[in-house]
Amino acid sequence: MTTSTPAPASTPVLSSTPVLEAVDLVRRFGPVTAVDHVSLRIEPGQTFGLLGPNGAGKTTTISMICGLLSPDGGSVHVAGVPMAQEPLAAKRRLGLVPQDLAVYPEISARQNLTFFGRLQGLHGAELRTRVGEVLELVGLSDRAKEPSKKFSGGMKRRLNIGIGLLHHPDLLVLDEPTVGVDPQSRNAILESVEALAGQGMAVLYTTHYMEEAQRLCDRVAIVDDGRVQAEGTQDELIELTGGVDTIVLSGGGDVAAAEVSLRGIPVVQKVARDGNHLRLVVQNAPTAVAGVVRTVSDAGMNLSDVVIQRPDLESVFLHLTGKALRD
Amino acid sequence: MRTLLVLVARDLRQHVSDRSVLLFGLLIPFALSYVFNLAFSGLDDPQLGEVAVVVSAPTGDPAADAVVGTLGALADQGIPVTVLEAGPGEVADLVASGEADLGVTVPEGFGAAVAAGEGARVELAQGADTGLAADVVSGIVTATVQRLDADAATVAGAAGAGLDEAALGALAADLAAAAPQVEWAERTVAGEQLGLAGGIVAGQAGMFLFFTVGFAVLALLTEREWGTLPRLRTMPIPAWQIPFAKAVVGLILGTVSTSVLLASGQLLFDGVDFGWWPAVLVLVVATVAAATSVIALVVRYARTAEQASLLMSVIAISLGVTGGTFFRVPTDGLVGTLLQVNPVAALVRGLGITAGGGGIPDLAPVLLTLLAFTLVILVLARLVPGRKDAL
Structure with a gap:
């Protein structure tokens, strides 16, 4: 993807006004509470990550933020505009890139952008200019006249993002934009998000990929079971682990028995199993690793690899929830 | 209003380029009318042999x-x-x-x-x-x-x-x-039944109207599957404009296709004359509105576009059969009265009135029937629990 200088927002957000302020959001589906008192605050120019496994409540949260679902409790303000009282004005301030593709397959990329641009209130020369800029930004200028059904998956994803950017929103909401995308397109999408953030656009980015949150986000909220488990900068979150390390054990044999044995060692604070991998949170990995290896070997696990990791968001998630991020 | 026009224009452009609308809205009903007309011609005007x-x-x-x-x-x-x-x-x-x-x-x-x-x-x-x-x-x-x-x-x-x-x-x-003292004479009055050919054309137009309107309104479900529906709902437009735009497109397509079918039937088939066209158009619009309400109910009930298409076909054929598309249905008694509530039957009956020289005042009972039908179905559609669409 290439980048271009964005047009200024029609109504600049005051620096003191958060681009998004969601307070105590609650949403229930029957007996299930999908979102349980979630509060988020995003400042102008910030890239904010919502990190959590599938089913954590991320999509329901942004559905309420974008005005697609009415919350059972709490409030949403976009650039100071209340979503409940002034939905049209609030929606004008944000752009959504949904997880599933949301483009008309029978019409071209340019026609898709023009149609959604008109609904955003753009018209005439302004609309034509902005459509051209976005086509350039998402790297589809050469294919602008082709029906989008002829595009590759990655190209459709880029068009999907372009539609969200078209009216130059104060807040761009991206819901798992790299799910099901090949590595090359994924990297292109991440680069374009970095470029937008570099231009000062506030971004709310949901993902269950720890490495994407680490790469893109200034602040991250870790969500699980519909609740924000922790929120802060990456350093602040890692501090929550108390400086613990992670040991990842891989191998065959009796992995389940090894997991049970490890729970009995005092230096091991948490254990999570992911197939033939065991992820341990320990206080001091270099000194603990010898005892850990001996324990799993005695339990019948045939080790093929041992990796010691510095604390990362995965470790934080494990520390906070006792689960691996992809459980 | 501007955004409503944008929505309607996009859908119209899509449907005009979609061959299904042309096929089900015009070609198939016209072809069936032609075939039925050939098959049954002469039945309502028997020639006596020597x-x-x-x-x-x-x-x-x-x-x-x-x-x-x-x-x-x-x-x-x-x-x-x-x-x-x-x-x-x-x-x-x-x-x-x-x-x-x-x-x-x-x-x-x-x-x-x-x-x-x-x-x-x-x-x-x-x-x-x-x-x-x-x-x-x-x-x-x-x-x-x-x-x-x-x-x-x-x-x-x-x-x-x-x-x-x-x-x-x-x-x-x-x-x-002495000549006979009592004579009888035949006189055309508003309210008579259509001739066989006219009845065939009107019945086909009434039944296939449901398919034409269905294509327009069921696009809502297609958009749900494309993911464009949730995206539309995040646009700064009033939420009601999205389904309303589909209904407007359904009204336009239904009115145009039904009018073209009736006009073609009148031009090309012997003995078909639906009467005063302004009255015919009022009747057609009222019937299309009734059909649109039925499809709105289907949209509320159905979970997928496929399920909706199936439901729509069943409803269209059922209303067509009981409305006189393929054979004449009773018009008296309890069953006859109930069947007259059917929009297809109402269209055929109304065209019988206009064909007999009736104007808009003569159509009042039929138009009121269609209006009542539309309102009742719309209320039912509101009562059916709808989907709670998220992303």
């Missing part, structure tokens, strides 16, 4: 001549009759052999017997499978004989009352020469 009548009647008998003369006059009424003369003993044989369709035997002394009030016997013999024309001729001969009998009874009554012979003769002559 009838051969063998007659045995005494010569010089005015009453017998009156009976035979009736047969000769039938050609003027559009029933070609060939009269064969035969002896009294030959009539039955000629009918039995198929050489004649009908045999009439007037006995010797028929006129004198009738005049004397003594009674007389005219024999009619009709061959097997001789058809409608022979039935008609038989009926006419019977009626003629009955009239002669009534005249004779009148003369006999007058004689009994003491009229002299000269006066009786004059009375008998008057009765024989």
